[in-house]
Amino acid sequence: MKVYPIRNHRRKYKDGQVIAHLFVFRSTKSNITYFIECEVFDKNVIAIKFYDKNHRESKNRFSYLTNSNEIWSVLHTCIQVIPILEKEHIGCSFVAIGAQGISPDRRQEQIEKTQRYLAYKRILFKLFESATNYALIDSDEYSALLMMNIIEFVGDKQIDDQEFSEKVLNKYVEIIELMEMEFLEIHNFYEANNHANISLEISHKRKVNKMLKILRKL
Numbered sequence: 509m510k511v512y513p514i515r516n517h518r519r520k521y522k523d524g525q526v527i528a529h530l531f532v533f534r535s536t537k538s539n540i541t542y543f544i545e546c547e548v549f550d551k552n553v554i555a556i557k558f559y560d561k562n563h564r565e566s567k568n569r570f571s572y573l574t575n576s577n578e579i580w581s582v583l584h585t586c587i588q589v590i591p592i593l594e595k596e597h598i599g600c601s602f603v604a605i606g607a608q609g610i611s612p613d614r615r616q617e618q619i620e621k622t623q624r625y626l627a628y629k630r631i632l633f634k635l636f637e638s639a640t641n642y643a644l645i646d647s648d649e650y651s652a653l654l655m656m657n658i659i660e661f662v663g664d665k666q667i668d669d670q671e672f673s674e675k676v677l678n679k680y681v682e683i684i685e686l687m688e689m690e691f692l693e694i695h696n697f698y699e700a701n702n703h704a705n706i707s708l709e710i711s712h713k714r715k716v717n718k719m720l721k722i723l724r725k726l
Contacts, residue, residue, distance in 0.1 A: 605625070
């Protein structure tokens with residue numbers, strides 16, 4: 509598997525604040541140039557997205573499938589931006605939504621367990637599952653992944669298990685609204701006027717609590 513070098517790191521600003529990081533890489537296998545777009549949200553949350561340069565003007569740019577059979581190389585290349593962003597946004601968390609793929613014949617995947625989501629999930633859990641500074645939370649139902657940075661709580665030896673759980677859960681709930689906004693954009697629900705209530709908070713509290721028990725043993 510080939511991982512391509514990323515280049516042309518640019519930043520987008522609004523009112524003096526960085527609102528996005530943009531990177532570029534080119535596949536030597538398909539000769540496709542890809543853009544990596546990393547949108548910076550409140551709560552120090554960054555959403556990582558990518559798309560074919562040729563689709564940059566399309567509202568479906570995150571969904572089009574290239575049929576180049578290089579998803580692993582592309583995603584591993586995208587993951588390279590994480591340490592770069594960690595240095596600039598200390599303590600940041602990451603969000604990734606696996607867009608519904610749209611094939612050249614216009615067939616579209618279901619929202620649940622999209623190809624990109626399953627690939628993202630496999631890579632992120634392999635690389636970061638043992639990292640004590642992140643809590644990895646996945647939603648097969650909505651093809652959503654959250655790498656929530658919890659280093660501020662892990663390093664605090666003065667809080668007990670209950671307080672640790674409460675702090676992490678509170679941070680999780682704060683991030684949920686941002687994930688919902690990202691979900692709606694990636695799946696084009698704004699354009700479709702289909703504002704689904706994905707209610708990630710309730711459906712995943714049990715999973716988060718189970719994860720917290722494991723983290724406190726590390």
